Every structure is written in structure tokens, then in C-alpha cells.
Amino acid sequence: MAEVYKANPTSHKATKGRGKSKKKRERKSVTHLRKEVGKMGRDSLFTSFSSFPSQVCFETQEKGEAVVLFMRQHPVVNLPWIIMTVFLLTIPPLFEYFPPYMMLPTNYQWMMSLIFYLFVVGVMLAKSMAWFFNIYIVTDERVVDVDFVNLFYRVISTAKIEEIQDLSIIQSGVWETFFGYGKVEIQTAAEVTQFEFDRVPHPDKVGSLLNQMIDMEEQEKLEGRVK
Amino acid sequence: MDALIVFFESITLLGITRWLMTIFLVVYTIFAYLMMRQVKIMIKAVSMKDDYIIKIFSIGHFAFAMIVLIMTILIL
Numbered sequence: 050m051a052e053v054y055k056a057n058p059t060s061h062k063a064t065k066g067r068g069k070s071k072k073k074r075e076r077k078s079v080t081h082l083r084k085e086v087g088k089m090g091r092d093s094l095f096t097s098f099s100s101f102p103s104q105v106c107f108e109t110q111e112k113g114e115a116v117v118l119f120m121r122q123h124p125v126v127n128l129p130w131i132i133m134t135v136f137l138l139t140i141p142p143l144f145e146y147f148p149p150y151m152m153l154p155t156n157y158q159w160m161m162s163l164i165f166y167l168f169v170v171g172v173m174l175a176k177s178m179a180w181f182f183n184i185y186i187v188t189d190e191r192v193v194d195v196d197f198v199n200l201f202y203r204v205i206s207t208a209k210i211e212e213i214q215d216l217s218i219i220q221s222g223v224w225e226t227f228f229g230y231g232k233v234e235i236q237t238a239a240e241v242t243q244f245e246f247d248r249v250p251h252p253d254k255v256g257s258l259l260n261q262m263i264d265m266e267e268q269e270k271l272e273g274r275v276k
Numbered sequence: 277m278d279a280l281i282v283f284f285e286s287i288t289l290l291g292i293t294r295w296l297m298t299i300f301l302v303v304y305t306i307f308a309y310l311m312m313r314q315v316k317i318m319i320k321a322v323s324m325k326d327d328y329i330i331k332i333f334s335i336g337h338f339a340f341a342m343i344v345l346i347m348t349i350l351i352l
Contacts, residue, residue, distance in 0.1 A: 164348075
């Protein structure tokens with residue numbers, strides 16, 4: 050990527066020291082991208098699509114590497130488990146129609162309901178974590194896919210922009226068309242040959258941005274500005 | 277042999293229920309602790325704006341599990 054630095058962008062350490070009047074400097078290519086892409090989405094904690102998020106950084110982020118796009122799955126994918134949780138929360142009042150439960154003393158009945166609510170909270174937290182930590186990041190140098198499959202299994206894969214060989218955008222079905230989300234499939238020459246940005250909002254914008262970045266990367270290669 | 281018979285005679289439905297609830301809660305509290313640890317690791321891996329909120333949720337969940345476990349041991 051371009052070695053011409055305007056400044057020192059959001060690195061992991063730099064972001065940690067956020068708020069402290071440290072003047073941020075960034076690469077020319079990032080400045081160009083910022084102008085082209087502009088600000089998309091919000092910077093809130095539960096955002097599912099944000100360009101140039103202000104306070105996002107990741108463990109393997111290199112010095113000078115800027116986060117261009119931060120994505121999660123579209124919030125609507127959470128609807129099934131939210132409905133299930135609401136349904137589960139209505140169950141304890143129905144316990145009294147279950148004879149073995151009614152045979153128990155009051156304190157046992159009370160504790161059983163409490164345990165049930167604890168279990169529902171656990172399910173809710175596990176499901177929300179699976180969504181919250183399933184993150185897709187596009188930086189000015191690479192794509193990062195953080196897959197939080199379950200509590201005991203997570204995968205973090207990366208591929209350089211210059212290693213991207215092919216891009217496809219898949220948007221199928223009523224829900225995807227209605228809510229405007231879809232899948233971005235990225236074929237790479239990296240160790241992980243396929244990246245899937247699954248059910249992300251605005252897949253067309255993601256695809257077009259990646260194409261733009263690939264072009265920029267090729268341009269820089271031609272100009273001999275690659276690190 | 278008599279001691280064994282006395283032991284089996286002392287087993288009640290309430291006793292079984294209490295033990296099952298306690299075992300379930302011990303396992304659940306371990307799960308809640310692991311969840312809290314995992315959140316900490318994930319926040320370290322990818323940090324973002326106001327991510328302490330999700331950390332507070334996981335700590336709250338672990339505390340809730342601990343309280344329910346202690347209550348089960350004390351009340352039942």
C-alpha cells in the first residue's frame with residue numbers, strides 16, 4: 050500500500066489512547082477512499098454497517114492500517130431468537146398447569162422459575178454474542194473475517210486486498226430483497242481461499258468498494274508504491 | 277447392608293430435585309464464567325466504541341448465575 054503518509058492512522062495502540070489530543074495522520078490512499086466513500090452507517094455499539102468507524106481496532110491491526118468498513122450481519126437476522134426468547138419468557142406462568150411442578154413446595158417452585166429465567170438470559174446472551182462478535186472488517190490493506198461460531202469456537206481469517214481474485218454478490222429471497230442485505234463472496238489467493246461476508250447490509254456497496262480498492266491496489270503496484 | 281437400605285429410604289423426590297438443581301447451577305455458573313472470559317478475549321481481539329457495555333452484560337449474567345446458585349444452596 051502507499052508509503053506516502055500524511056499521518057499515523059488509527060492503530061490499536063493509537064485508538065486506545067483516544068481522546069488525547071494526538072493528531073491523527075493517514076495515508077493518501079485512505080484519504081482518497083474517505084473522500085470517495087464518505088461516511089456510511091452509524092458508529093454506535095450495535096451498528097451493522099459503518100464506514101470509517103471512529104473507535105474500531107483489532108488485535109492484528111498494523112500501524113498505519115485504517116479500518117475502512119466495519120460490518121456485522123443485518124440486525125433482522127436476530128428476529129428468530131428474539132421471538133423465541135419472548136416466547137420462553139412467557140412459559141413460567143404456565144408451570145402451574147404442570148402437575149409435578151404443583152407438587153413441589155413454594156420455595157422450590159420459585160427457584161425453578163428463577164433458574165428458568167436465568168437459562169433464558171443465558172440463551173439470549175449467547176445468541177446476541179454470536180451476532181455481536183461475528184464481524185467483517187475491510188481495511189485499506191486487507192479483509193478480516195471474525196467468525197464467532199459458538200462460545201468455544203472462533204476463527205479470525207485475513208487476506209490482503211491484492212490477493213483478492215474474484216468477487217460475487219448474492220442477494221436472494223424475499224427477506225434479503227426486502228431488508229437489503231446479502232452475501233459477498235470473496236475468492237482469494239491467500240491461505241483461506243474463500244471469504245464470505247454473510248447477510249451483510251448493502252452488499253452492492255461493499256462489492257463496489259472492494260472493487261475500487263482492488264483497482265487502487267493495482268494502480269499503486271504499477272506506480273511502484275507497494276511496500 | 278442396613279445402612280444402604282436406610283440411605284435409599286432417605287432419598288426423596290425433593291432431595292433429588294434439590295441436587296439436580298444444584299448440579300445444573302454449578303455447571304451453568306461455569307458456563308457463565310467461560311462466557312465472561314470469552315467476551316473479554318473477543319473485546320481484546322476487536323475493540324470498538326462503548327464495548328464495555330457488552331462486558332457489563334456478561335459480568336451481570338455471571339453474577340446472576342452465582343446469586344441463583346447461592347440462593348439454591350441456602351433456600352432449598
